[in-house]
Amino acid sequence: MTNERRVHLSRSAPPAYQALSAFSKTVGGISAEAGIDDRLKELVQIHTSQLNGCAYCVRVHVERAEKAGVTLDTIAQLPVWRDSGVFTERERAGLELAEAFAFIAEDGISDDVYDRVGGILSEQEYVALSWILVSINAFNRIAIAGRYAVPPRDDLAGEDRDAAAGRAW
Template sequence: MAQERRVHLSKSAPEAYQALDAFSKAVGRVAADAGIEPRLTEIVQLHASQLNGCAFCVRVHVDRGVAAGLDADTIAQVATWRESGVFTERERAALELTEAFTFIADEGITDELYDRVGSILSEGEYVALSWIIVSINAFNRVAIAGRYPVPPRAAAQT
């Protein structure tokens, strides 16, 4: 990706970025109250970031996912979750919901998806995951538009 200078939205309008950060923290509290564990939160945020092509957020959520207990195999399988057997039914429902929200302009949240996911997740889990996905999609757009850099890691960090 070109290294040309771009407007850095978080620095150019810190009040707006702080509001987005506060929103994200509120979403985190909603998720915790609904029983959404950090592992699931990171799987969802990682997948949305992959779908959006946000390398910066993929890096962030791989690191956070490892801290939340995700292993390398699970992280590698997120992109191919439909063909993988490593995810629980609940995680698969969350991943499917992630795709629907991320590509919402394509079909919206169809009745079939809503019913399928709703048969697996509680209403509180559905609500919390929906807000997590809305939040990460907003952060993806900020990072992509600003071309946030993702430099190679030092050898000791790999």
């Protein structure tokens, strides 16, 4: 798929993208205060991006997850997390919440999911993860709408390199 005829939203309206980037940094602070570690934060963002079909954001968050010490085996288990033994109870709660947010138009956050996840995570952790999921869903939509390119891993250039290093968002 080519993106030559697509508007690149972050370049076309820098103030809006900068505001979203600032929002994302605020969310990062909230998640750190709530005790959400980088492993959990990256796992839910990778899984959300997979569910939304955002190859660009999958790339960015796999890079960040690896830097946070998440193994490729663990990342490979994300699509089958319910049947995998590599995730903690907190991570399973986060992944279930990620799915609810990705498909929020279908059922919202059902009482079952809310109660199950809320029985594992503190209110502060639930709030922080929810804001992380709001943020990644927004970034997914920007990248998908613009068909942001995903070059080979050894060819990260410009914005891809910045995003992978955490500078772009």
